[in-house]
Amino acid sequence: MKYNGTHLFQKIYDYAIHRIESGEWKAHDKLPSVRSMAEKMKVHRLTVLKAYQLLKDQKKIYVKDRSGYFVRPEGLQTIDPSDNPIVSSFLYKNHLSEIHQIEVDYQFSKALINPNLLPNHFFAEFLKDVLLKEPEMIGTYSSLEGDLELREQLAAFFAEQSDIHVHSDELLICSGSQSMISLVAQTFLKRGDMVLLERPSYSMAIDVFLREGAQVETVDISPTGYDMEEIEEKMKQHRPKIFYLNPTFQNPTGYTVPSKQRKQLVELAEKYPCLILEDDTQYDMYFEQKPPAPVFAYDTEGYVIYLRSYSKYICPGLRIAVAACRYPLMKHLKIAKSLADNGVPLVNQKMFLPYFFSERMQLHIEKLRIALAVRKELMEAELAHSNWRWQSPDGGLNLWIQLPDRLPVDKLLSLALKNSISFVPGEICDPLKENRSWIRLSYSFVSESKIQSGVSKLLELAKEIET
Ligand SMILES: Cc1ncc(COP(=O)(O)O)c(C=O)c1O
CATH class of the missing domain: 3.90.1150.10 (Aspartate Aminotransferase, domain 1)
Incomplete structure (x- = not known):
């Protein structure tokens, strides 16, 4: 993002307030000096000073002569965030x-x-049968990565349907792809890291990355896809940690990125080490022709996390989605998922499995x-x-x-x-x-x-x- 003066100031404010609010900076902790913060965030010292001044006015920090700025004990709790225009527009906005x-x-x-x-009545009948056949599933947790049978069948289905070749261990069942966008952002980003986004982009992903305190650069998406030279230039110059993309019937544009560019993207991700988060929620919603193979189909070295959701057009009530990636990334994702929710309810997965693969x-x-x-x-x-x-x-x-x-x-x-x-x-x-x-x-x-x-x-x- 090209920050103007106001944005830069908000960036510093946002950075500090998150740390105070999350407890990372505790009461009486010293804030980074104006100089070091300015260097770290690549802004002018006056911008930092202005942000610290506002925090002080709001009684979130205090100053000790010559020693610097410190977190005030009561901190944010005394302030309703919705009363503060900066806080309300930059924290947790959807x-x-x-x-x-x-x-x-x-x-x-x-x-x-x-x-x-959606065939809800058929599904309701179906659910009764599944539950009666395996009532013990109600009393059982799922494994962290998701039901093995479901992952094995999805792996076979992906190979047949979308040129995606994965082992069941490279799949992680999740509750809607939104949760995974958020988890990936939390896991792989630090505040101030650069993220590359399509312009325009899926609004709730933009909000996730901003919530994580990411800086944002953009590449335009058009009916013919991307300008690959622009992407390379941005990767070279800004070294984004993540490129989040939605290359198939993109939300909001409906545009689809062609195969050649998908392949080139993986090459660029390898050249300028950058994680690609490929959100493919609309893959099955084509009118005539199947879309091109996902970017993930070209990933041999483990630079892509692929998201496919079945929450929208199969059964929103179950919210089943799946993330696919190679081992080193999967290891981190699994740890993050275990800390977030320790797995998706088994009942949802067991019900989804035969229903999804049924002829009906x-x-x-x-x-x-x-x-x-x-x-x-x-x-x-x-x-x-x-x-x-x-x-x-x-x-x-x-x-x-x-x-x-x-x-x-x-x-x-x-x-x-x-x-x-x-x-x-x-x-x-x-x-x-x-x-x-x-x-x-x-x-x-x-x-x-x-x-x-x-x-x-x-x-x-x-x-x-x-x-
Ligand atoms: C591009 C995109 N990604 C993710 C999601 C979230 O989907 P889910 O219901 O699987 O969480 C949506 C839903 O609108 C979407 O359009």
């Missing part, structure tokens, strides 16, 4: 969930599958692809009456749309919410928070009939603003 919490009739902000598109389930995925393609086409047909621009995706759940210059996103969003329509403003998907002209419209949650009426209403509101 921009997407704030929008999702707004109740509206037309939910174009939720990139979730409408529950009516595979049929369901086929039907779901068609249902999503129809919804996408309905939305595009309605949008064709506007001068909005987008690239039609080959899979996924969203349209990434550029609005005309004279239609400000914030005005449209506020008018839309008043009229019970929500969507995601592009700004929250932008790690640099500068994007002012794009929006994400999801077609997966709203019913077919509501897609037409909702988009038509939204276009009318846009006209109101433009005229």
Whole structure:
């Protein structure tokens, strides 16, 4: 991220406050000197001084003449973080969930599958049988890495379906891929480390990396993928610890990175040692053609952590996802997972296993692809009456749309919410928070009939603003 003066100051403030709040810096501990902090964080000394001054004004630290700054005993507990604009905007922010919490009739902000598109009744019947056959599973913990049978079957399935060749020991079952993004960030990053993100990117991943105190650099993603020279330049110059990417039907854009670039990415990760976190949550949601093999398929040296989630389109109630990586990385991930939750509930895994591999389930995925393609086409047909621009995706759940210059996103969003329509403003998907002209419209949650009426209403509101 190109920090301007304000951002730099917030970075220092954020760094210190996290340490105080987490207890890493205890009461009466001495803070790093202004000079050493400025050198460490590569900022001017005045910036550090300004941040320390604010901490002092807020009674989180105190000064001893000539000795420096120290943590005040009461620290943060006396202050409600939501009262402080810097704390509330930089600690534990989840921009997407704030929008999702707004109740509206037309939910174009939720990139979730409408529950009516999932075979819930069939699944309920199925669950009863599984439970009755193996009731002892309720009284048993799962192993840390996840049920062996499930991992073995997933390994075989990956080899057949996605050119991924893994041993069951290279798989770790997790509860939704979001938990794994967070765990990877916690495990492999230190505050101030550099992370490379696609621009735009999945909003809840951006928020995870910011929460960890990462510095952020970006590379644009376009309908043809990345500019590989730009990536190499950024890796060379900034030495990011992690490159987080979502290369298949990317959220929010729907763009897919081509095979050649996937292969080159692994080469770059090896050349400038950088961990690639490949988030492949939408892999199965293609409309016609299967997407290219994942980046992970090219990883022989252990630079990629691959995430595949089944929480969205199989059964959100079970939230099964899986992480794949080679041994040295897996060792660290397992330790981190043991400290975080010690494994996913066994019942969820045992129920997922036969259901996922059943014929009915595979049929369901086929039907779901068609249902999503129809919804996408309905939305595009309605949008064709506007001068909005987008690239039609080959899979996924969203349209990434550029609005005309004279239609400000914030005005449209506020008018839309008043009229019970929500969507995601592009700004929250932008790690640099500068994007002012794009929006994400999801077609997966709203019913077919509501897609037409909702988009038509939204276009009318846009006209109101433009005229
Ligand atoms: C790109 C991306 N990654 C991760 C997630 C989180 O998925 P899960 O439900 O598996 O936690 C989502 C959900 O929207 C997503 O779009």
